[in-house]
Amino acid sequence: MHAASHPNGEPRADVAVVGGGIVGLMIAWELVRSDRTVRVIDPDPAGGASYAAAGMLAAVSELHYQEDALLALMLESAQLWPGLLDSLPEGTRDTGYRTAQTLVLGLDAADKRALTDLRAAQARHGLEVEPLSVREARRIEPMLSPSLSCAFHVAADHQVDPRRVCRQLIAAIGSRGGSLVRASAVALLRAEPGENARVTGVALDDGSGVLAGEVIVANGLGASGLGGLLAPLESALRPVHGDILRLRVPDRLRPLLTATVRGVVRGHPVYLVPRDDGTLVVGATSREDGLSGVAAGGVYQLLRDAQALAPAVAELELVEVTARARPGTRDNAPLLGRMRDTDGESIAGLVVATGFYRHGVLLSPVAADLCRRVVDGESPSSLDAFHPDRFSQAKSKEPV
Ligand SMILES: Cc1cc2nc3c(=O)[nH]c(=O)nc-3n(C[C@H](O)[C@H](O)[C@H](O)COP(=O)(O)OP(=O)(O)OC[C@H]3O[C@@H](n4cnc5c(N)ncnc54)[C@H](O)[C@@H]3O)c2cc1C
Secondary structure (H helix, E strand, O other): OOOEEOOOOOEEEEEEEEOOOHHHHHHHHHHHHOOOOEEEEOOOOOOOHHHHOOOEEOOOOOOOOOOHHHHHHHHHHHHHHHHHHHHOOOOOOOOOOEOOOEEEEEOOHHHHHHHHHHHHHHHHOOOOOEEEOHHHHHHHOOOOOOOOOEEEEEOOOEEOOHHHHHHHHHHHHHHOOOEEEOOOEEEEEEOOOOOOOEEEEEEEOOOOEEEEEEEEEOOHHHHHHHOHHHHHHHHOEEEEEEEEEEEEOOHHHOOOOOOEEEEEEOOEEEEEEEOOOOEEEEEOOOEOOOOOOOOHHHHHHHHHHHHHHOHHHHHOEEEEEEEEEEEEEOOOOOEEEEEEOOOOOEEEEEEEEEOOHHHHHHHHHHHHHHHHHHHOOOOOHHHHHHOOOHHHHHHHOOOO
């Protein structure tokens, strides 16, 4: 690491990234590639939501009503993924990236109506989704149930294995001189009183600190825990827990599936993502009940619904059940860009990248690109809809 030592003995870097989930690591990789010295601070890198994620890069299948700005960001990020993977050094390219197609399936008549409505919305946005007969879907994936009500084909959505991506990013960052500090950030460091608000680094839980020209706060749900200037994020962030399963397909059933299968089963969304190591990821519930461990009912629901789409799921080995909280926001869009104070003035040295909710894997390359541009001094217009303080700024401008 090229970080020089500060007179106080605290290491100094161009950029300190708080949080080493997929978003923080992707930002750090982008910044070391722009020849900056970078320190990533995390007591448990890649152990948060990124550890649970299925890794679908599903800009088309995940279209949601009234999320147009988010859709544009998702489509841009999906385009950035191949180049990002090419940017990784030799020896760090094993990321589980797959361009296999996605099949979207419904079980009963109501599921068919819901998916037909979704397809109409996708068509209005110019997104390509092709209807298939159930027979055609089963020709592509013979292990699917014959009792489906509908099938659609999405060519554009792809997948990565987020655990592998994080591992490779850590290696890649290290290969360019970046470093990982295994500690928790507890507070932002500020310039002396009297100066304009300027963040100069972060204090760590072991009593040390990292001084940096820019601090990028990318620690998911932990962002508001740094207090002070970041306290307004507390009311913007919400944990949305998800249960997710990993199953091993026995040799005699391989390949169980080659496509990613997304379904709606009696109103419940479920997905089955085959990995090239012969495992299958089945996810994910979406709960705001505050239970941080795995919910028994969630595991039951996922297995029940996955079996309805592919009955042989009952014959697989269940190797892992995991639950993590997605860093959700009040409007489901990320909190991204330079933080502003209560007067709406940009705070020098402080950039926020959190709140990626259901799409943090997909969105990490575009988040990294935008953060690098902000650190370069640009104000990209694509960030206008995602100001990290948009909820508190709106409130402080309400007439009294
Ligand atoms: C079940 C499930 C399935 C999902 N599937 C998909 C999917 O298929 N596709 C997709 O795009 N997205 C998916 N997501 C969403 C995605 O996982 C998240 O949006 C993404 O992981 C967020 O990344 P992050 O780096 O912001 O946060 P995290 O991965 O939560 O990382 C935050 C990091 O910050 C660290 N940290 C916290 N506090 C501090 C502190 N004070 N100091 C230092 N470090 C700190 C933590 O240790 C952690 O490593 C899924 C999520 C879940 C739960």
